[in-house]
């Protein structure tokens with residue numbers, strides 16, 4: 518029997534109304550997340566990739582309930598959010614680490630106080646919370662005697678991000694959402710923080726959602742990868758399936774745009790041209806059809822749903838793979 522997922526998002530929709538029209542009316546709707554579904558198994562890392570504006574950060578905010586979906590459901594441990602589990606409890610069990618390590622910390626709080634703040638608000642005594650802060654500083658590789666009394670401006674970007682990870686761990690979460698959490702760091706510091714994240718995951722049995730524009734880092738960190746395009750899931754599957762046999766032309770284009778040190782693997786033609794279309798008025802049918810070199814008549818007319826491919830949980834939203842779609846390239850590799 519397949520175990521129930523730790524976390525499940527079904528048919529999530531989040532649209533943002535643009536104000537500024539005549540007499541305060543709306544100028545349109547940004548369809549940031551449109552019918553997105555995925556599961557998270559306990560202990561796995563799900564990578565989320567896609568160009569900016571694809572909806573990955575909105576998805577992250579929906580997962581941690583920083584914003585509420587317009588439609589769709591979220592369950593954690595089989596408990597439906599809003600019915601069997603409160604938003605407050607979900608937010609305790611799912612923590613997030615953001616990209617901007619400085620903005621995430623209160624400049625007036627020492628590192629000890631920053632980490633102890635959340636537990637104290639949740640009823641822990643000041644002494645216990647301070648002890649926990651010291652333990653967590655140690656755990657993220659910052660010697661408590663040196664760092665507990667420091668302020669954010671006295672730390673490097675990598676050290677601040679370690680403190681942000683410690684703050685997230687102070688709630689003993691089940692899931693940590695890492696939204697471009699290492700993207701602002703130098704490459705050597707980034708590698709150290711990635712190693713720390715891998716160690717913490719193994720030690721504490723954490724489950725990660727790892728969002729990054731860096732496909733090399735996502736490959737290194739993830740068990741499965743979800744590729745998003747204009748607010749929808751284009752493809753989802755194991756790292757092996759996505760990186761060695763991408764089925765969606767968008768995934769294939771993203772991968773061939775990855776920088777490579779191997780001169781034999783350099784891309785000579787631009788794999789992906791132009792910016793993604795405006796999410797206020799996305800193209801009909803397959804949203805990628807305006808940039809897809811395989812686009813056919815059906816692509817502009819009918820939106821492809823996610824279709825299961827051979828291989829563990831590999832799904833793709835592309836007419837090339839949907840039986841009976843009449844796409845001229847039906848069955849041809851992306």
Ligand code: SF4
Pocket residue numbers: 765766767803804805806807809810811812813816821834835836837
């Ligand atoms: Fe390209 Fe058509 Fe597949 Fe969309 S459905 S990715 S336009 S081939």
